[in-house]
Amino acid sequence: xxxxxxxxxxxxxxxxxxxxxxxxxxxxxxxxxxxxxxxxxxxxxxxxxxxxxxxxxxxxxxxxxxxxxxxxxxxxxxxxxxxxxxxxxxxxxxxxxxxxxxxxxxxxxxxxxxxxxxxxxxxxxxxxxxxxxxxxxxxxxxxxxxxxxxxxxxxxxxxxxxxxxxxxxxxxxxxxxxxxxxxxxxxxxxxxxxxxxxxxxxxxxxxxxxxxxxxxxxxxxxxxxxxxxxxxxxxxxxxxxxxxxxxxxxxxxxxxxxxxxxxxxxxxxxxxxxxxxxxxxxxxxxxxxxxxxxxxxxxxxxxxxxxxxxxxxxxxxxxxxxxxxxxxxxxxxxxxxxxxxxxxxxxxxxxxxxxxxxxxxxxxxxxxxxxxxxxxxxxxxxxxxxxxxxxxxxxxxxxxxxxxxxxxxxxxxxxxxxxxxxxxxxxxxxxxxxxxxxxxxxxxxxxxxxxxxxxxxxxxxxxxxxxxxxxxxxxxxxxxxxxxxxxxxxxxxxxxxxxxxxxxxxxxxxxxxxxxxxxxxxxxxxxxx
Amino acid sequence: xxxxxxxxxxxxxxxxxxxxxxxxxxxxxxxxxxxxxxxxxxxxxxxxxxxxxxxxxxxxxxxxxxxxxxxxxxxxxxxxxxxxxxxxxxxxxxxxxxxxxxxxxxxxxxxxxxxxxxxxxxxxxxxxxxxxxxxxxxxxxxxxxxxxxxxxxxxxxxxxxxxxxxxxxxxxxxxxxxxxxxxxxxxxxxxxxxxxxxxxxxxxxxxxxxxxxxxxxxxxxxxxxxxxxxxxxxxxxxxxxxxxxxxxxxxxxxxxxxxxxxxxxxxxxxxxxxxxxxxxx
Numbered sequence: 001x002x003x004x005x006x007x008x009x010x011x012x013x014x015x016x017x018x019x020x021x022x023x024x025x026x027x028x029x030x031x032x033x034x035x036x037x038x039x040x041x042x043x044x045x046x047x048x049x050x051x052x053x054x055x056x057x058x059x060x061x062x063x064x065x066x067x068x069x070x071x072x073x074x075x076x077x078x079x080x081x082x083x084x085x086x087x088x089x090x091x092x093x094x095x096x097x098x099x100x101x102x103x104x105x106x107x108x109x110x111x112x113x114x115x116x117x118x119x120x121x122x123x124x125x126x127x128x129x130x131x132x133x134x135x136x137x138x139x140x141x142x143x144x145x146x147x148x149x150x151x152x153x154x155x156x157x158x159x160x161x162x163x164x165x166x167x168x169x170x171x172x173x174x175x176x177x178x179x180x181x182x183x184x185x186x187x188x189x190x191x192x193x194x195x196x197x198x199x200x201x202x203x204x205x206x207x208x209x210x211x212x213x214x215x216x217x218x219x220x221x222x223x224x225x226x227x228x229x230x231x232x233x234x235x236x237x238x239x240x241x242x243x244x245x246x247x248x249x250x251x252x253x254x255x256x257x258x259x260x261x262x263x264x265x266x267x268x269x270x271x272x273x274x275x276x277x278x279x280x281x282x283x284x285x286x287x288x289x290x291x292x293x294x295x296x297x298x299x300x301x302x303x304x305x306x307x308x309x310x311x312x313x314x315x316x317x318x319x320x321x322x323x324x325x326x327x328x329x330x331x332x333x334x335x336x337x338x339x340x341x342x343x344x345x346x347x348x349x350x351x352x353x354x355x356x357x358x359x360x361x362x363x364x365x366x367x368x369x370x371x372x373x374x375x376x377x378x379x380x381x382x383x384x385x386x387x388x389x390x391x392x393x394x395x396x397x398x399x400x401x402x403x404x405x406x407x408x409x410x411x412x413x414x415x416x417x418x419x420x421x422x423x424x425x426x427x428x429x430x431x432x433x434x435x436x437x438x439x440x441x442x443x444x445x446x447x448x449x450x451x452x453x454x455x456x457x458x459x460x461x462x463x464x465x466x467x468x469x470x471x472x473x474x475x476x477x478x479x480x481x482x483x484x485x486x487x488x489x490x491x492x493x494x495x496x497x498x499x500x501x502x503x504x505x506x507x508x509x510x511x512x513x514x515x516x517x518x519x520x521x522x523x524x525x526x527x528x529x
Numbered sequence: 530x531x532x533x534x535x536x537x538x539x540x541x542x543x544x545x546x547x548x549x550x551x552x553x554x555x556x557x558x559x560x561x562x563x564x565x566x567x568x569x570x571x572x573x574x575x576x577x578x579x580x581x582x583x584x585x586x587x588x589x590x591x592x593x594x595x596x597x598x599x600x601x602x603x604x605x606x607x608x609x610x611x612x613x614x615x616x617x618x619x620x621x622x623x624x625x626x627x628x629x630x631x632x633x634x635x636x637x638x639x640x641x642x643x644x645x646x647x648x649x650x651x652x653x654x655x656x657x658x659x660x661x662x663x664x665x666x667x668x669x670x671x672x673x674x675x676x677x678x679x680x681x682x683x684x685x686x687x688x689x690x691x692x693x694x695x696x697x698x699x700x701x702x703x704x705x706x707x708x709x710x711x712x713x714x715x716x717x718x719x720x721x722x723x724x725x726x727x728x729x730x731x732x733x734x735x736x737x738x739x740x741x742x743x744x745x746x747x748x749x750x751x752x753x754x755x756x757x758x759x760x761x762x763x764x765x766x767x768x769x770x771x772x773x774x775x776x777x778x779x780x781x782x783x784x785x786x787x788x789x790x791x792x793x794x795x796x797x798x799x800x801x802x803x804x805x806x807x808x809x810x
Contacts, residue, residue: 048785049688122685128662129645129687134611219663225646226661259548265563268572290648290684291659292597292666299587306579306586310572316537317571318563323544327558330549338545345537349530356582358589361656365648365683431652433683436691440764520557528562 008092010081011498013099015396017074020103021067027110028062029463031055033456036420040453042441052437053120054139058109060123061143065150066106068243068381073102073157075388076185076246078396080161082491083179085170085509087502090163098156105149112142119143122435124236125206127217127228132210141210144203151200158192161185170490173509179489180263183270184249187277188242194281195238202231226291233284241280244376245273247384248315251337254391255319257487258334259326262513262525264318272311279308289360298357305355312348316341331485332406336387339414343379347372350425365435368428374421386413386466393470394484398496399477405469412462419455423448488513533578593656595637595667603639603667605630609647609660609682612689612787613750613763622712622741625750626758628680629698631705636670643747648684651697657683672699688786694764712741712753728805731792739809749789755809762787774803 007013035055038046047055081089089095112118117137121130130140165186169178178186206228208214215221217228256263263269285293285301319341328334350372354360363369386409393401427448432439439445483492492515494502511517511525548558605628606617616628630636640649642660650657655670672678682693700708728734736749745751758768762784766772775782777799780789794802 049691050786053688120688126646126685129685134645134687219661225663260550260557262560262562264561265565265568268563268568288659290657291661292664294597295590295594299590302586303583306583307576309579310575313533313575314568314572317540318568320537320540320544321564321567323541323548325558325561326544326548327550328545328548330545338541341541342538345534349534352579352582353530356586356589358586358593358656361593362652364657365685431679431681433650433681433690435685438691440694 006096008096009500010077010089010092010095013089013092013095014074014076014078016099016103017070017077020099020106021071021074024062024066024070024106028059028067029460031059031062033460035059036453036456038437039439039449041450042446043438045438047437049437050120053122053435054118056435057119057122057125057143061109061119061147062106063377064123064239064243065147066102066109068377069150069154070099070102071385072188072243072246072381073098073154073161075250075385075392076161076189077157079392079491080164080182080185081168082395082494082498082502083182083489084165084168084173085490085503085507086164086168087506088168089160090168091160094156094160098153098160101149101153101156103153105146105153108149109142109146112139112146115139115142124232125228126232127206127209127223127225128219130206130210130228131218133218141207144207144210148200148203151196151203154192155196158189158196161189162193165189170506170509176267177509177512179512180252180266180269181246181249184245184252184273187273188245191238191242191245191277191280195235195242198231199235199239202228202235205231226288229288229291230284233287234281236287237284238277238280240376241276243381245276247340247381248273250384250388250391251319251340252315253489254333254337254387255322257391257485258329258331258337259323260329261322261326262488262516264321264324266512269315269318272314275311276308279304279311283308286355286360289357290364302355302357306352309348309352309355316345316348331390332401332403332410333387333390335407335410336383336390339410340380340383340387343375343383343417347375347377347379350375363428365433366428367424367432367434370434371421371424371428374417374424378417378421386410389470391485392491393473394480395491395494395496395498397474397477398480399473400480400484401473401477402469405465405472409462409466409469412458412465416455416457416459416462420452420459421455423451423455427452483515486519488516490514493518593669595669597667601637604636605670606639606641607649607660609640609642609644609649609686609693610747610750611644611687612682612693612784614649614682614693614695615745615750617744618709618712620709620713621744622709623738623743623745623751624712624741624753625745626763627696627698629700629705629708630670630672631702632672632675632699634671638668638670640666640668645686646684647682647686647693649680650683651678651680653678654680654697654699659684670697672697675699675701689763689765689784692763692765692784694760696759727798727801731794731798731802733792733802736789752806752809756807757810770803770807773806774799777802 004012038044038052077095115138117139119139121135121140128134165182205216209216215223217223217225219225252263252269282304283301286305289298390401390406430444432445480496482496507514513525517524608615613625615623615625617623640658640660642662647660648657649660654672655668658666658668676699678697680695680697682690736746737752738745739752741753761768761772765784780787
């Protein structure tokens with residue numbers, strides 16, 4: 001126990017990140033289920049509007065800051081040193097500090113429940129609603145302070161990953177040869193370093209308004225409420241890619257191994273990631289299309305928002321081309337990766353629809369957006385994470401996850417997820433606005449919401465089954481061996497689970513698939529070209 | 530969009546079906562590392578698609594959007610409050626909840642907010658527009674066929690964001706003008722007298738007016754024609770005497786979180802007030 005609390009080894013810190021994310025996922029998931037129960041039928045009164053608003057505020061904040069970011073950081077911290085042939089992160093103590101900042105930030109956020117006034121202003125906390133005059137309780141103060149800690153932790157871990165990837169690669173592994181997961185983690189970390197400070201700065205301004213009677217966002221005193229939105233989305237839109245790019249990295253590792261082919265067009269996949277990173281800083285105002293900001297201003301952001309679909313689409317085609325002509329093995333990990341391709345495409349395409357400003361002028365802040373973000377964040381990030389856990393669990397634990405349970409998990413989650421969120425597209429088109437604690441009995445509203453709630457219940461079963469599989473396999477799973485998938489990247493040459501010192505001997509790297517070279521001395525990758 | 534999705538779907542399905550590994554062959558398939566030609570193709574094609582989409586978008590924006598530096602006075606000013614709406618007409622008439630407009634005319638509407646950010650949305654008649662405090666934003670509003678159109682607030686604005694609904698009633702020119710003249714003529718002398726004094730004494734009039742022409746205090750919605758409304762509290766309940774009574778006994782039960790305080794009234798006083806409010810047709 002003490003060993004874990006004082007851990008600075010990258011593998012232990014990585015596991016701590018995942019455990020912490022699991023804990024907060026329980027809370028965020030329960031909040032979601034409370035909301036789906038309240039919305040199951042029109043005019044229900046299971047909870048008060050104030051509680052409902054707390055639920056969706058905490059659900060959004062939790063899932064983004066305390067689940068998605070930490071679990072992806074955990075994957076990065078655990079896997080990056082193993083994948084680049086290093087024995088440790090570059091700055092192990094900064095790694096531990098970053099984790100605990102993030103964890104206690106989450107604890108502080110949840111502590112707000114004990115004051116009876118959890119934040120209820122949405123995960124975006126728009127001013128002036130988040131100002132003292134309209135949110136007098138301490139909830140928003142807890143929210144802002146907690147996110148300041150989380151932001152500090154995220155920046156710390158991002159710097160740590162950048163320094164590690166820059167300095168600790170095995171001899172011979174140039175940046176053109178690192179696995180794509182490492183590439184995407186590098187790009188994501190750079191994005192965090194540039195995006196999170198915007199959030200931290202605006203949180204300080206908001207706290208100044210609330211606690212020191214400053215007037216940054218208060219229009220009655222000459223402040224600018226829209227300034228908050230600009231700051232928040234300059235952080236907020238890159239944030240979407242911060243939680244999606246590492247997922248792209250996971251998919252880029254899994255699809256090649258289970259198709260038995262190298263990734264199709266490595267340079268394009270890596271470069272398009274950098275393109276996404278750049279463009280993501282120029283699209284923030286598409287969250288503000290419903291504000292009268294001027295036609296030319298909006299057109300620029302519409303163009304950038306449409307353009308960002310191009311590098312994303314390139315990746316989808318690269319993944320399909322990787323499977324094309326391969327010999328595909330359907331492990332549970334691969335099933336989730338293939339489902340990711342389709343679910344994420346749905347979310348990506350509805351995103352392009354929103355970039356068309358007139359569509360946004362009707363559909364923004366409706367359930368169509370709720371469907372869109374969940375197809376991106378669940379259909380994208382969560383599906384990739386589930387693929388990743390099924391793929392790397394043997395490395396983490398030394399044991400395989402049960403494949404039969406894995407298949408059940410997969411089908412339950414696919415069914416539950418699509419039932420919950422696909423119908424929400426229609427609810428949005430019918431005019432149901434989001435963030436409402438209840439709704440009138442308009443045609444179809446009740447039926448579609450009920451379907452969505454039933455889907456959410458199925459999804460819960462799928463997730464519980466997944467955890468049951470993890471818990472059981474941890475103790476009773478089949479021994480995995482070092483390289484159960486016949487894979488190609490360096491982590492599979494370490495022991496499962498890796499020894500405290502990952503590699504007895506630091507390997508020398510000559511291509512993108514060092515283990516392929518070792519297994520096929522007759523035709524190593526570095527002989528090509 | 531659907532076409533793009535079908536292309537991806539076809540690619541995925543074909544790959545998984547056709548290239549599924551069968552049997553226990555250990556031989557690896559041919560190792561292909563990429564094809565610059567193909568990669569350029571699926572970069573350039575999407576660029577062309579989004580370029581087309583962008584052109585269509587800008588065209589539609591020009592058609593839909595009202596000039597934000599309007600030189601003409603607006604036909605209607607809409608002001609959002611936590612959690613109700615009011616509409617002001619050029620001739621001084623102020624109405625809550627039911628906004629009457631004439632059909633077949635493009636109306637310039639100015640959208641404002643009295644407190645936090647709201648959003649004015651009548652899906653069938655106009656684009657949505659954020660109501661930002663301290664800013665005046667303009668939209669076109671047009672109904673071609675007479676009828677009742679529902680609208681709602683579309684930006685999260687606090688506890689009762691859900692019940693910030695309203696209606697737009699589109700009428701032909703003639704009946705619209707009759708309505709507007711009628712509203713404009715009504716004065717305080719036309720509303721039933723004795724309880725009106727009482728309404729004032731008990732403090733109701735601090736926040737509420739009962740005359741459509743009188744500018745609202747900004748604290749609470751106008752109660753003009755209250756009895757002829759279909760619902761109460763932005764759509765939260767049907768307009769029945771029982772539901773109206775709830776506002777006099779426990780406003781926080783009627784609409785949790787709303788700004789109306791409890792009023793110290795005796796049972797008789799409540800009954801008299803209810804009778805009075807029910808007479809406001």
